[in-house]
Amino acid sequence: MHEDLSPLIAATTHWLTSAYPASGGALAAALCExxxxxxxxxxxxxxxxxxxxxxxxxxxxxGGAARLDWVTGADGAGADDPDTCAWRTWVDEVVASWAACLLTDAELADRAVDALADPSAVPVEFRRLLAPDDSDRRAAALLRHPDLLSPVADLHHAELLTRLAPGPAMAA
Known part of the structure; x- marks a missing residue:
């Protein structure tokens, strides 16, 4: 199932790291990504x-990146170049918003990982999300800055809280 989401995950990750780039060189860019x-x-x-x-x-x-671009003030950037626009159609606004919430709120990130349907089914570690070290934080200073990410995080924050609420909403 999860491999079906790889284009969406790749595009949304690329959008986030383009909108909130790493502070530093190649290692910082890799840690941020x-x-x-x-x-x-x-x-x-x-x-x-x-x-x-x-x-x-x-x-x-x-749905694409258009609204995210508008919210962050990057609307129209690269809109004329079809080669740079193709990946942008795979950006998921809700996923980007939820990811922004997780990057800026450690408690929410812990709850989200715990809420995955069956986290043991996929041997994935989320250490850099859940317990970033100093080099992670320096590399992703913009990506983890609550004030900078708030326009994106606020778009669908309430839906994420609903999704993580105990009870019937989890099955929806």
Whole structure:
């Protein structure tokens, strides 16, 4: 199921790391990307928890980056170049928003990882998301800055809280 979401995860990660780039060189860029990818992966798995959900988003498409670009003030950037725009159609606004929430709130990130349908089914470690060290934090200073990410995080924060609430909402 999760491999069906790989284009969405890759595009949304790329959007986040483009909008909130690493502070430093190549190592910092790699550390920033890993943190973004882990947050996006958790968010995508929460948003599309079943094989049917993943198949539907793959068939219909996630919606693209237009609103995210507008919210962050980057609207129209690269809109004329079809080669740079193709990946942008695979960006999922809700997943990006949820990932921004997870990157800026450690307690929420812990709850989200715990809420994954069956975290033992996939041997994935989310250490850089859940317990970033000093080099992780320096590399992703922009990506983890609550004030900078708030326009994106606020878009769908309430839906994430609903998703993580105990009870029947978890099965939805």
């Amino acid at each position: 890993v943190q973004a990818r882990q947050a996006v992966t958790v968010a995508a798995w929460l948003r599309y928890p079943t094989p049917m959900d993943a198949a539907l988003v793959t068939m219909a498409g996630p």
